[in-house]
Amino acid sequence: MTDALIAITVLWGFVFIYAVMATMDFGAGFWSMIYINREKTKATNIANRYLSPTWEVTNTFIVALVVAVYSLFPTAAYTLGTILLIPGSMILLLLALRSAFLVFSNIASEYRKPLTYISGVTGIIIPGLLISVLPITHGEYLNYETGNAQLDLQQVFTSPNVYTFIVFGISSTLFLSSLLLADYSKVSNEMEAYKVYLRDAKIAGPISLIMAFCIMLTLQREALWLYNKMMEDLPLLWVSVVFFLLGGVGLFAPSFFEKGVRGMPRLAVIAVTVQYLIASYVYGKAHLPYIVYPSVTIDSAFTDPNSFRAVFITYIVGFAILFPGFIYFWSLFMHDKRYLQQKNPQEGAR
Amino acid sequence: MKGKVCRKDVTIMDDLLIARSLFGTTMAFHIIFATIGVGLPLMILIAELMYQKTKDLEYVVMAKRWTKAFAVLLGVGIPTGTIAGVQLSLLWPGFMEVIGRVMPLPFQIEIYAFFVEALFMSIYVYAAERIAPWMRIASLILVALGALASAVLITNVHAFQGTPAGFRYENGQFVDIDPWAAFFNPSFFVTATHVALSAYVTGAFIVASVAAFKMLRNEYGSRIYHFHQKALMISLVVGGIASFLTATNGHTAAQYLHQYQPEKLAAAEGLFETQSHAPLAIGGFTDRETETVKWGIEIPWALSFLAGNSFDTVVVGLNDFPEEWWPPLFVHTLFNAMVLIGSLLIFIAIAGLAWKKFLKKDRFPKWFLWILVTSGPLAIIAIESGWILACSGRQPWVIYRFLSTAQAATTATDLGILFILFAGVYVILGTAVVLVLLYFFRKNTVMDDIDRAEKKNVPLFSTNS
Numbered sequence: 001m002t003d004a005l006i007a008i009t010v011l012w013g014f015v016f017i018y019a020v021m022a023t024m025d026f027g028a029g030f031w032s033m034i035y036i037n038r039e040k041t042k043a044t045n046i047a048n049r050y051l052s053p054t055w056e057v058t059n060t061f062i063v064a065l066v067v068a069v070y071s072l073f074p075t076a077a078y079t080l081g082t083i084l085l086i087p088g089s090m091i092l093l094l095l096a097l098r099s100a101f102l103v104f105s106n107i108a109s110e111y112r113k114p115l116t117y118i119s120g121v122t123g124i125i126i127p128g129l130l131i132s133v134l135p136i137t138h139g140e141y142l143n144y145e146t147g148n149a150q151l152d153l154q155q156v157f158t159s160p161n162v163y164t165f166i167v168f169g170i171s172s173t174l175f176l177s178s179l180l181l182a183d184y185s186k187v188s189n190e191m192e193a194y195k196v197y198l199r200d201a202k203i204a205g206p207i208s209l210i211m212a213f214c215i216m217l218t219l220q221r222e223a224l225w226l227y228n229k230m231m232e233d234l235p236l237l238w239v240s241v242v243f244f245l246l247g248g249v250g251l252f253a254p255s256f257f258e259k260g261v262r263g264m265p266r267l268a269v270i271a272v273t274v275q276y277l278i279a280s281y282v283y284g285k286a287h288l289p290y291i292v293y294p295s296v297t298i299d300s301a302f303t304d305p306n307s308f309r310a311v312f313i314t315y316i317v318g319f320a321i322l323f324p325g326f327i328y329f330w331s332l333f334m335h336d337k338r339y340l341q342q343k344n345p346q347e348g349a350r
Numbered sequence: 351m352k353g354k355v356c357r358k359d360v361t362i363m364d365d366l367l368i369a370r371s372l373f374g375t376t377m378a379f380h381i382i383f384a385t386i387g388v389g390l391p392l393m394i395l396i397a398e399l400m401y402q403k404t405k406d407l408e409y410v411v412m413a414k415r416w417t418k419a420f421a422v423l424l425g426v427g428i429p430t431g432t433i434a435g436v437q438l439s440l441l442w443p444g445f446m447e448v449i450g451r452v453m454p455l456p457f458q459i460e461i462y463a464f465f466v467e468a469l470f471m472s473i474y475v476y477a478a479e480r481i482a483p484w485m486r487i488a489s490l491i492l493v494a495l496g497a498l499a500s501a502v503l504i505t506n507v508h509a510f511q512g513t514p515a516g517f518r519y520e521n522g523q524f525v526d527i528d529p530w531a532a533f534f535n536p537s538f539f540v541t542a543t544h545v546a547l548s549a550y551v552t553g554a555f556i557v558a559s560v561a562a563f564k565m566l567r568n569e570y571g572s573r574i575y576h577f578h579q580k581a582l583m584i585s586l587v588v589g590g591i592a593s594f595l596t597a598t599n600g601h602t603a604a605q606y607l608h609q610y611q612p613e614k615l616a617a618a619e620g621l622f623e624t625q626s627h628a629p630l631a632i633g634g635f636t637d638r639e640t641e642t643v644k645w646g647i648e649i650p651w652a653l654s655f656l657a658g659n660s661f662d663t664v665v666v667g668l669n670d671f672p673e674e675w676w677p678p679l680f681v682h683t684l685f686n687a688m689v690l691i692g693s694l695l696i697f698i699a700i701a702g703l704a705w706k707k708f709l710k711k712d713r714f715p716k717w718f719l720w721i722l723v724t725s726g727p728l729a730i731i732a733i734e735s736g737w738i739l740a741c742s743g744r745q746p747w748v749i750y751r752f753l754s755t756a757q758a759a760t761t762a763t764d765l766g767i768l769f770i771l772f773a774g775v776y777v778i779l780g781t782a783v784v785l786v787l788l789y790f791f792r793k794n795t796v797m798d799d800i801d802r803a804e805k806k807n808v809p810l811f812s813t814n815s
Binding site for chain 1: 418421422424425426428429430431432433435436437439440441442443444446447448449450451452454455457458459460461462464465466468469470471472473475476477480481524527528529530760761762768771772775778779782783785786789790
């Protein structure tokens with residue numbers, strides 16, 4: 001493996017981790033808004049219980065991602081920075097409103113509803129915009145008239161491929177987050193909320209799969225090079241679909257582990273995460289060696305070898321130090337029954 | 351790249367000006383939250399430690415209330431910090447390309463500091479009642495360290511911009527890149543120390559402001575008055591020590607300018623002619639036409655002494671540099687604002703502590719409390735002045751004598767609309783955060799929290815209504 005390939009693998013790992021965490025984060029914010037008037041089901045409380053301690057950590061990942069791009073592939077950072085000025089700024093504006101009002105809604109309890117609406121609505125648009133970065137890197141909407149890559153926004157907003165990506169991003173957000181929250185509510189012993197989220201996952205799942213097929217159809221027309229390379233790994237794509245179906249089993253089948261309970265949300269969460277992992281591997285592999293097609297490749301954009309070595313060492317040392325912290329965090333908020341099954345759900349929500 | 355300065359093309363200058371205004375607005379807004387975000391955790395930690403020492407529950411209440419304020423401020427500080435980090439790439443792609451290649455370590459390591467802060471902040475707030483007291487203190491120490499480290503590391507990039515190191519640029523190629531040499535660039539320690547200490551100054555005096563205001567509003571001798579007086583004394587001790595250290599370190603920082611960025615020092619002092627026995631101009635405005643500082647007080651020989659510890663130190667004036675390398679002349683005013691406020695804060699702290707500890711008087715006069723009320727906002731003004739001085743004083747360079755700001759800027763045009771949108775969002779967030787803080791602390795009074803703290807088995811940290 002060349003250094004550039006190692007670097008892009010690390011970057012891809014960050015993208016994937018952030019994608020999963022962000023879908024759960026933005027999705028939980030959205031569900032918290034949707035169920036705010038149905039206090040009996042506790043669905044909003046569950047979403048907030050997950051969201052309150054995690055959003056800062058999730059937010060750090062997006063910064064980690066951006067830093068990884070410019071420290072591993074500085075030349076790509078130049079091109080990406082130039083072409084993503086408008087979409088990037090839109091994401092930042094929405095993100096600022098979303099994070100701030102998420103915090104405000106938890107503090108100013110009397111104004112909780114309007115504040116939650118602001119954070120919920122802005123939050124659900126963000127994944128759609130984030131994922132639109134992918135079709136932009138396919139290069140169809142770039143022109144080089146001035147010598148530098150420039151983004152043609154009109155082409156972006158008239159492309160069916162971009163819209164399928166956006167819808168896929170949003171529906172996947174709803175799918176993954178409702179799965180996770182189903183699992184989270186089951187661990188928290190909130191069966192009403194569990195049923196609500198299980199139903200949501202059953203709706204969002206098939207929509208996401210259909211959108212994935214639509215992406216492939218539109219990709220064939222707009223970025224044939226990428227489509228062809230993805231189809232070389234068709235068997236893996238089918239494996240990914242199999243994991244989706246396994247996730248479906250986790251949603252519909254009666255539980256093996258508990259009598260009288262429908263669904264095995266933990267199984268579904270894991271299966272669907274594996275599904276996305278495989279599919280994004282196929283996509284990422286086909287995207288290589290291009291970061292931005294066709295002008296920026298991983299080799300042309302790669303950083304200085306000395307810098308790479310230094311950065312790579314900090315990755316190893318940094319995450320070795322952080323790992324126990326993540327475990328401790330997980331045990332306190334994902335695993336501790338005292339947090340999950342609070343007598344007074346209001347406390348956890350804040 | 352080297353030695354070439356911005357083209358004086360009108361449209362490019364306009365776009366550049368908007369790009370700088372946009373990024374400057376982001377930083378000016380973010381820096382308020384970032385600075386308090388470094389300073390406040392130290393205050394919280396001291397309150398927690400005071401509780402361990404005195405077992406006085408009011409210190410726990412203090413820690414809880416400051417933590418709430420900190421959490422609300424983070425709600426703006428984190429997303430604006432994210433904006434700043436990403437906007438660097440969006441507005442200054444040429445700059446980040448160089449930083450990514452030569453100076454990636456501070457940003458990279460800062461991520462880990464961020465993670466430490468985010469993980470343990472959540473643990474401290476949402477798991478406060480479930481973890482052992484020592485673990486709570488440990489979490490808080492990690493939050494404070496994470497915040498401090500982020501500030502130090504980000505400042506390191508700024509230091510590198512002034513004193514670049516760790517690479518050579520030959521025939522259009524970067525050679526001999528040494529990222530650790532870039533990391534430990536000459537002005538790293540002195541600049542980072544300045545930022546860290548001044549953040550503690552700000553955190554302390556913000557607390558002092560609120561406490562003094564509450565003492566004015568509550569009856570002398572009441573329990574609430576005493577509560578705020580305790581908070582005030584902590585903040586005067588911390589603020590006094592930190593502002594004194596900031597001043598001594600600031601002196602070193604100025605000497606570094608003399609050595610590494612002489613035109614920045616010349617502009618900060620309004621000095622045009624190179625000379626030994628150079629005078630120090632205090633106050634006034636630099637006048638380009640007469641090449642003097644108007645309406646200022648001149649202390650003969652003092653600048654030479656400050657710059658090099660001897661009166662015959664030759665201080666280089668602006669006229670020794672081509673005019674297109676001159677920083678904007680208004681930085682003199684900013685420099686003075688920063689230094690004067692910094693000195694004033696030392697006196698305020700000393701006066702307050704002397705009144706209480708040496709004259710043994712329990713009650714501050716009203717006019718002194720009002721001065722204390724202004725101390726927090728003054729500290730913020732000093733921070734803003736310092737950062738604008740530091741960044742405008744480096745112009746026209748984004749990396750000193752290597753990369754001009756114009757060359758680093760995005761090639762995109764029509765940034766005006768983005769400027770309006772971002773400024774609008776900052777206005778919304780700035781207004782909302784003030785309203786939310788006022789709402790929260792009005793609804794949850796000190797007495798509410800003291801009652802909660804005194805009852806056993808009632809959660810304190812995770813409550814808010």
